[in-house]
């Protein structure tokens with residue numbers, strides 16, 4: 001069945017290289033509106049979206065995220081920092097930030113722009129984490145958390161990534177204990193340990209054993 005939303009969902013990719021051409025205000029507004037209309041726990045809408053256009057700030061942040069991505073963020077004309085207020089929503093602030101990020105990524109794609117979700121959020125809120133450093137740079141208060149950075153711009157390269165087959169991730173009525181047969185993509189992924197370089201330092205420590 002063809003569906004325009006599913007088409008956008010399927011065609012969106014994380015982009016790592018951008019033209020420095022500025023994006024139109026209408027495009028940026030559309031992206032931000034998509035974030036604003038995301039669902040949130042008890043409709044608390046605990047967000048603050050920081051639009052970063054300043055070259056110096058982008059460069060500073062870019063140097064901070066270098067360990068967790070190979071994206072050249074400096075080239076992206078805009079980077080959106082998705083922040084959430086943990087006092088407004090102490091229970092589901094991570095999901096609130098995540099769903100707004102994905103809404104914005106999809107909206108960016110729908111208007112011909114590319115983006116890349118950068119998972120700067122640090123699960124245990126370590127003092128020396130990338131999240132803390134960026135929060136300091138952007139003057140984000142302590143009780144606010146930085147869930148993601150979303151560089152947005154005109155992509156230079158068409159990225160291609162695939163997905164596991166639905167049959168590999170689907171159960172009916174209860175969780176199935178049987179091992180799913182490895183799909184072609186699972187096998188390809190196993191051959192590519194470099195996937196690890198996209199994990200943020202904090203989450204990498206927890207997830208890495210599962211990848212090996």
Ligand SMILES: Cc1cc2nc3c(=O)[nH]c(=O)nc-3n(C[C@H](O)[C@H](O)[C@H](O)COP(=O)(O)O)c2cc1C
Nearest residue numbers: 012013014068069070117118119159161198199200
């Ligand atoms: C929660 C989350 C965190 C991510 N963090 C990073 C990151 O720190 N660096 C990076 O290069 N990509 C990051 N990504 C992008 C993923 O690597 C990418 O979505 C995945 O490889 C699938 O590729 P696609 O988005 O092109 O379909 C993140 C994505 C999500 C959803």
